[in-house]
Amino acid sequence: MAWELATSCTNQRVVGSSQIQNEAMQIGRKEIKLNTTSRAYVDPDRINELKTISSESFDLSKLIRLCEELNICFAGECYLSMVMLTRAILDHVPPIFGSSSFQQVANNYSGAKSFKEAMQNLENSSRKISDYYLHSQIRKSESLPNVTQIDFSNNVDFLLSEVIRLLKK
Template identity: 55%
Template sequence: MQGLDDMTNRGAALKAIVAYSAPLEFNMQAAGWIAVVSHWLIERFPDSGLAAEWAALSSVELGLPLETPSQLKRTFAEQKIDERLRWLAGLPTKAALRAMAMPQEVNKESAETGRREVKLSLTSRAVVDPARIEALRELSSPEFDLTKLIRLCEEMNLAFATESYLSMAMLTRAIVDHVPPIFGKNTFAEVASNYGGATLKRELTNLNTTLRNIADLHLHSQIRRKEVLPTITQVDASNSLDVLLAEIIIKLSGDR
């Protein structure tokens, strides 16, 4: 991968000076390395989210400019460099999988081979735990048919695997609008306000406010001169969604 060796060598050189470098010098070099790699990722892998992943890794620094770093602080800095070097080592595989999964690449391959279908070749973690989907599938309710809910969860995993983050936002909105009758309510706002204790209410409120607003933003905004696509950070509601699905399973299992 062109440029990767240079990015890695810069990190290795930074690691070599951890043991004796002054904080000001070290912090400037660390910030420079992180910035150079970030710029390289943006140019080499545009719209992939890899630069955002790199930026989200732990910061590398030795403390305030005039302080004398302890051995423990130097060790921590070295560990943070190692973390980023491991990330770079895994970049070729990560980039290849992401390229195969990105919607534009999937559609481009289909067009080039003259097919009228798309072919997915990818491996991805599940944003909705398969155990939750299986638990929903095993439920038998005389009042509610869970077929659509299960399908929405399955499509959420497909959207995540193909980095279809607009679809993830919309699917989250669809799920929260679909389930209120299970809790005896007409709207999800009523569910969030009246169901469970304080912690549960906080997670459900997150689905009803923050994530609903994000979905509305992408569903209803009109075309503009400049658009910026959402990242996984913006649309990921997996924690709150898992809490909601767990409560549905408890509710329909007759345990509450």
């Protein structure tokens, strides 16, 4: 059933996050305790905020779609894909912060100290985990990620809120 949900969602050009949550609830998708109970990884309201931004410098359509796909993968329990999508977001947003890499954002951003520390966690921890799954070759035995291991939802939300703050007019 979860695969059917993910497949039906990916077959649509634009998928609303509230639709993902409704469909997940209808098929009996179990709620997973992150730091909050949720059927979405990226808060649908945060995605809607991104959709309202009109920027002359940055087209947010890819960032929005990456966030929507994170929710699709969360609904389908596709945790390998989720960690890879999180990494894609980190690689995608640095120009918004006037940087060429997320490492520069994490280490040099002149915003609040708490933001900097959260971004350093995203850079160090999520990148190491994604590198592990992206670059490890086949072995005799594997251990696949679970939602606890790849849960960077709070820090991703913090990152998106700062993107919104910077680009709001």
